[in-house]
Amino acid sequence: MSSSTPASNSTAWAVNSAVAAPMASISPWRRTWLRFKAQRLGYWSLVIFVTLFVISLFGELICNDKPLVVRYEGHYYFPIVKEYPEATFGGDFPAKANYLDPYIRSRITTNGNFAIYPPNHNYYDTIDYFASRPFPAPPSSQNWLGTDQFGRDVLSRLLYGFRVSVLMALALTFSGVFFGVLTGALQGFYGGRTDLIGQRLIEIWSSMPDLYLLIIFASIFEPTLWLLFILLSMFGWLVLSDYVRAEFLRNRSLDYVKAARTMGLSNWEIIWRHVLPNSLTPVITFLPFRMSAAILSLTSLDFLGLGVPAPTPSLGELLQEGKNNLDAWWISIAAFAALVVTLLLLTFMGDALRNALDMRSRGSAFGGAK
Numbered sequence: 001m002s003s004s005t006p007a008s009n010s011t012a013w014a015v016n017s018a019v020a021a022p023m024a025s026i027s028p029w030r031r032t033w034l035r036f037k038a039q040r041l042g043y044w045s046l047v048i049f050v051t052l053f054v055i056s057l058f059g060e061l062i063c064n065d066k067p068l069v070v071r072y073e074g075h076y077y078f079p080i081v082k083e084y085p086e087a088t089f090g091g092d093f094p095a096k097a098n099y100l101d102p103y104i105r106s107r108i109t110t111n112g113n114f115a116i117y118p119p120n121h122n123y124y125d126t127i128d129y130f131a132s133r134p135f136p137a138p139p140s141s142q143n144w145l146g147t148d149q150f151g152r153d154v155l156s157r158l159l160y161g162f163r164v165s166v167l168m169a170l171a172l173t174f175s176g177v178f179f180g181v182l183t184g185a186l187q188g189f190y191g192g193r194t195d196l197i198g199q200r201l202i203e204i205w206s207s208m209p210d211l212y213l214l215i216i217f218a219s220i221f222e223p224t225l226w227l228l229f230i231l232l233s234m235f236g237w238l239v240l241s242d243y244v245r246a247e248f249l250r251n252r253s254l255d256y257v258k259a260a261r262t263m264g265l266s267n268w269e270i271i272w273r274h275v276l277p278n279s280l281t282p283v284i285t286f287l288p289f290r291m292s293a294a295i296l297s298l299t300s301l302d303f304l305g306l307g308v309p310a311p312t313p314s315l316g317e318l319l320q321e322g323k324n325n326l327d328a329w330w331i332s333i334a335a336f337a338a339l340v341v342t343l344l345l346l347t348f349m350g351d352a353l354r355n356a357l358d359m360r361s362r363g364s365a366f367g368g369a370k
Contacts, residue, residue: 035356042352045345056163063156065123066099067115070108100128120144122153124160125311136328146330148321152311154334161313162338168229169294175233176290177283180240181276187241188248189271195245202238210235211300218306225308232297240286247279281357288350292343299339315339 026034037043061068066079072089079099086097090107097104100121108115122128122143128151135151137143145154183202187195214231221227251257252275260270295315301307302316310317315335322332 032356036352039352039355042348042350042355045348045352049342049345049349052162053166056159056166059156059159059163060118062118063120063122063124063153063159064118065121065126067108067117069116070113071115072108072113100126120153120155122156124156124313125152126156127151136325136331138328139330145334146328148318148331149325149328154318154331157313157318158315158334158338161315161318161335162342164225164308164312165295165298165315165342166291168225168298169291171229172232172236172294173287173290175229176236176240177287179233179237180286181244181283183237184241184244185248185271185276185279188245189252189267189275191249191252195249202241206235206238214297214301215304215306218301223306223309225312228298228301228307232294236290236294240283240290243282243286244279247282248275251275251278285350285354285357288346288353292346292350295339295342295346 055062060080064080068078068080070077070079070089077084077088079097083096085094086092086104087094089097089104091097091104099105099108099115105115107113128147131137131147131151133140135147136149137147137151139146143153143155145158147153148157183198187198213234217231218227256274257270260274265273298307298314299316299319302314303320304316305320307316308314315338318331318335319339322328322335325331
């Protein structure tokens with residue numbers, strides 16, 4: 001015989017309702033974010049990666065051979081945003097001022113004048129002709145990661161090269177998602193002849209040796225960032241297209257799609273408002289791994305000398321310089337460490353994102369996969 005009273009039952013029901021209410025109010029995307037945040041390795045990888053990328057976006061304020069602010073003879077100048085001739089600071093020539101020149105530096109830092117320099121007084125394409133050591137030079141207080149064979153600062157080239165790689169990877173990821181979702185959605189939703197013809201064309205295109213085609217086109221045309229973006233975008237959507245097609249083939253036969261058709265919604269409305277939101281799991285999981293593949297592709301082309309044009313910095317070019325100068329160990333170690341750390345962070349983020357989106361894993365709404 002139960003000893004519980006109506007008052008105790010109502011109290012327990014009120015407590016359970018108060019606990020369940022916040023859980024029920026959490027949106028699916030909020031719940032996914034909480035599951036991702038519970039994956040500590042992936043979450044902190046995201047924090048570190050975003051921090052490094054934001055720092056690289058402000059590279060001109062960190063690594064630059066120009067002062068941020070100059071106060072000369074009572075006037076303020078901002079060389080980081082405007083070019084000034086040497087004559088502005090007491091020089092003899094109308095050419096643009098070289099702030100590494102000891103004479104110009106003494107003019108703007110003595111007799112009551114001052115200049116505020118970035119933490120690292122080097123730019124990625126600057127050759128210090130006034131350096132006292134031969135090139136390549138090992139790390140020092142002036143060049144924290146040393147210089148390359150042309151006397152350019154390795155740290156500044158690493159910072160700007162990381163920014164170029166991530167920006168290119170983001171652009172390639174967005175283009176791959178756009179074309180992959182578009183082709184996969186059309187094949188999976190309409191099926192039939194559309195799916196058959198589309199699959200045959202994709203099979204023909206994917207059978208082509210993409211790396212060899214990239215090398216051939218890059219060797220024929222003058223390498224530019226736009227050309228590399230177009231060439232790499234031609235093959236970056238194939239894998240995602242298959243995943244999206246499979247999701248659309250599965251979802252188009254479910255009851256909610258049949259109900260939407262009964263309500264008179266058009267195919268475009270069904271795709272955009274119903275099927276696509278329920279097919280985004282492979283798309284979101286695909287993003288970090290696509291970025292890793294894009295960075296590796298760009299690095300490979302740069303290493304072969306078919307990537308971004310000089311003097312634009314890149315991780316692949318630094319690896320090539322390290323190969324050509326084996327005695328300059330600091331070049332290879334810096335470039336290799338930056339590439340490995342970047343790929344590891346993206347891999348950890350991808351694994352955590354996959355676990356967060358896997359609803360089959362057991363665990364609370366705020367916990368990770370168990």
